[in-house]
Amino acid sequence: MTEIASPHIAKPRILVLGVQPGTPPFRIVEIDGQVVGEAKAITDVLEAAAAFGITVHDLDDPEVVRWVGGDKFTWRRH
Numbered sequence: 001m002t003e004i005a006s007p008h009i010a011k012p013r014i015l016v017l018g019v020q021p022g023t024p025p026f027r028i029v030e031i032d033g034q035v036v037g038e039a040k041a042i043t044d045v046l047e048a049a050a051a052f053g054i055t056v057h058d059l060d061d062p063e064v065v066r067w068v069g070g071d072k073f074t075w076r077r078h
Contacts, residue, residue, distance in 0.1 A: 012062060012066045013031055013032055013052075013064070014029065014030070014031055014045065014049055014056070014064060014065045014066070015029070015030040015031075015065075015066050016028075016029055016039065016045055016065060016066070016067050016068065016072075017029075017030070018068050018069020018070060019069060019070060019074060019075060019076060019077045020038075021077060024040050025040075025075060025076050025077055026038040026040050027039045027040075027069075029045055029048045031048060032052070036048050036052070040075065041075060042059065042072055045059070045065070045072075059072045060072070
């Protein structure tokens with residue numbers, strides 16, 4: 001059986017990767033496929049987005065931000 005691909009697959013400009021060990025723990029942020037820095041809180045993600053001219057109205061919108069290894073509230077390793 002062949003699956004039909006969706007004509008619209010969300011590829012958000014902002015990608016927030018899983019929590020990395022550190023003091024404090026952090027998440028790597030990519031914008032448009034390039035690593036732009038580390039985030040230790042939601043505000044760091046918003047500041048990185050703003051630096052690239054991206055206004056984020058909804059951090060839960062998968063077409064804007066993709067959270068890998070947890071959601072916007074995940075800032076510690078489990």
